[in-house]
Amino acid sequence: MIKLDKVSKKFGTGEFGLYDVSISVDKGEFVFLVGSTGAGKTTIFRLLIRDILPTQGSITVNEWDVVNLPKDKISHLRKKVGVVFQDLKLLVDRTIFENVMLPLEVSGTNSEEARKMVDDILEHVGLKEHKDKFPVQLSGGELQRAAIARALVLSPDILLADEPTGNLDAATSWEIVKLLSEINKKGTTVVMATHNVDIVKSLGKRVVHIEKGKIIKAEKEKTEKEDKKK
């Protein structure tokens, strides 16, 4: 489903954001991407939706060769990979409803059908009563849910969540993580970047640990699988 093979990313400053990183995530998996700030978690996400190109290595998402993807196919890729951005990237001059509607507008879904889909997803994330509010009127946890709703509204195969609990209190963080694991149970592959150790430990999912652009540890489960392949 997702495969990074010996990927390096050298930035314009000459520093390596990632160095020789190989990760693979199977369909329907829930994977934590753990590491301190600046470790390269966001860089991996940006590479996966081809916001940036790697300096070396190959990336496969959903059978797509991301590095050599023709320009006109990038939008297809991004519709299949929902992203909850670290800074959310909600449009401040649109209501929550309109923000969540945006991916449907972009993909040309007919508007009546789209409205119903948005209502459903807002209900699912518990924001139905806030749908006509603007982002400034919502709390951090609610904004996070709105961003998740927007990432999910096109029913993507993969959901990338970049520190979705970054500046939330413990209780709200748990609600978000619960929401993400529900989504995962329904079949969406979820990759969540975080540095919240409590959440990672208690959920018991596979953890990829990355520091300074290098993989420190990719959990046992993974190694077992690879052994089997050999």
Next chain:
Amino acid sequence: MNSAKTAWKNIRRSPYQALAAILIMTLTFLVVSFFTFLVVGSSKIINYFESKPQVTAFFKNDSKQSDINSLQNTLSATGKIASIKFVSKDDALKIYREQNKDDPLLLDLVTADVLPSSFEISTYKIEDLASVSNALQKSSIVSDVIYQKDVVSTLTSWTGAMRKLGIALVILLSLVSVFIMVTIIGIKISQRKEDIEIMRLIGATSWYIRWPFILEGVFYGIVGALVGWVISTLSLLYATPFLESFLKGIPVLPASAGDLAILLGAEIFLAIILGVISSFLAVFRYLK
């Protein structure tokens, strides 16, 4: 449909920029219309004169009727003359009165004595006008010959000059409006940079992002062309009575509704082209 909605929203949200874009387009199409009126009008005037190959010879006040008759016979004998008409002083006064019937002041000043009698001569061929007018000029009773080939050639050279000036001005204004529109649409793209970035990240195609801006440019063009056409057509209609009396019976005005509609169609076509060119330049310059 969605692109049109987004374009409309972008236009409403920055009314001053929209106004600037529409005004420059209006100016361009005002000039296009006015020069079209001038060029079409003057070529109609030329056609009118060309369709009437005429020489007018005015007689001296003291010329005798017998001399006039013998001149008429001499000219008719050449076989080049299609018609020859004697206009007496009284006839001339009638014509003058008819032409200036709305202006009593002019009527009071003129009597039949002041006006010369004349021949109005038309030839079968326009080329023969020259030799006929030469013959007339040699005659001792003729004071003046108006030979309309002069009028035609003067008009033709004026029209030619006007056409060149018009084309130059229209090209210049089109360039100015394209550059202003590129700047305005460029500003709008910069203002919405964050939105555009977000839309790209959630899977918008480049064309999904470009279309509203292109429609916006087309909108400015069409509105500018419409406003320019309406203003110029209204001023033409307003000036028609005055121009008609100025042109004294040369059938140029009123302009037909069909011609005006063709002009509107052509202007809208040009407006769409200008709008699309501007938007494309802006989109490819600012939306990489």
